[in-house]
Amino acid sequence: MEPILQTQNLTKSFGHLMAVNRVSLDFKEGELTSIIGPNGAGKTTLFNLISGKTKASAGKIRFKGDDITKLAPYEIVRKGIGRIFQITNLFPELTVYENVRVPVLARKRETSRLLSLDRSLRDVNEETSRILGLIGLSEKSDITCNALSHGDQRLVETGVALALEPVLLLLDEPTGGMGPEETDEMVKFVRGLNENRNITIILVEHDMRVVFSISDRIIVMHSGGVIADGKPDEIQADERVKEAYLGR
Ligand SMILES: Nc1ncnc2c1ncn2[C@@H]1O[C@H](COP(=O)(O)OP(=O)(O)O)[C@@H](O)[C@H]1O
Ligand SMILES: [Mg+2]
Incomplete structure (x- = not known):
């Protein structure tokens, strides 16, 4: 099956800094994927690129096969990509x-x-x-x-x-600033959107308990690139991830 979303060598530089550096990823319809990585890894920039808030320096983004790389944010929303921001926006x-x-x-x-x-x-x-x-x-x-x-x-x-x-929802740290109870509610809600409404979800999340309990797939970013990509148990066992991110 064709991926619902695909990035090809997607790149965003700010001066000399490569915030997102040649990222090529395929996302399957119906999956819940988490993107993790230390502060500054490029997670929010990746979302900004996909949602059209930031224009790519190089590379392509395809949604359901269509090239959306140069579309405006409102056009991307209309195609079915929703997002919530890291910073509250009401x-x-x-x-x-x-x-x-x-x-x-x-x-x-x-x-x-x-x-x-x-x-x-x-x-x-x-x-x-x-x-x-x-x-x-x-x-x-x-x-x-x-x-x-x-x-x-x-x-x-x-x-x-x-x-x-939306058919695809980008969630940037939806549990940020929440206590444990609110976090559990949010997790249940996000899982429901994915399972009951079949919305494909890409989640940026810092709470590892949430990430490992909810995800079909985990992508680890570091310095603008992808350093690991797999099922939760594969990521947990990945030496590079442990070193770069999970600690110990
Ligand atoms: N508008 C911008 N101008 C300059 N540098 C930026 C801008 N947005 C992000 N960056 C830099 O890009 C890198 C990735 O940032 P970001 O995508 O916010 O990371 P994350 O969400 O993983 O913490 C960081 O080094 C950040 O300082
Ligand atoms: Mg961020």
Whole structure:
């Protein structure tokens, strides 16, 4: 089967620094892959490249066979690649409901031009409520986002990404700043998206307990390159990974 996402010699340099250095990876549809590696390894830059936020210095990115290397972020989102950022990215003064409703509205405007205004607004509201149910925040729909816990904010962001109906979701440290309970909730949620909704997931995560429990595959980055790529037990046994990253 053709990979859903493919990078070919993907490279991003900042001056002399090779933040991402000739990375060639294939991602299979339906898989949950984690990318790990020390700070500065190039993980976020790789996500920025895939989502179009940063333009590649060299190399190619293909999504479902199409070359998306030069597309703008909104075009990439439209193709079905969603992302949540390492840094929280919500409208803090708006409620949970409003934050999720914005992208639902944007999405529906594209697909339901032929419906009456009445009907399409009803659609938008139903879809917004459905997503709030999915992220488990129906009860908190009227709370402004700046009053939410960090974990709940990450869930709202995931809701925003889901509103755009991604088939591939890039999650950059979704459990960052969370306590153990919130982390477990997030892990359950991410696994559900993958297993029940068949969303292909690429996860950047620093919590090794999460990474090793959730992943079908783990990719290890170091200094812009990939130093290991395999199933969790293979990565755990990899001497280079232990040396470069896992410690001892
Ligand atoms: N916009 C930028 N300008 C200059 N250097 C950058 C920029 N973004 C990232 N870098 C550098 O690229 C390297 C990889 O960064 P990053 O992708 O954020 O790593 P990670 O997410 O793995 O911690 C780091 O050395 C970082 O300082
Ligand atoms: Mg990062």
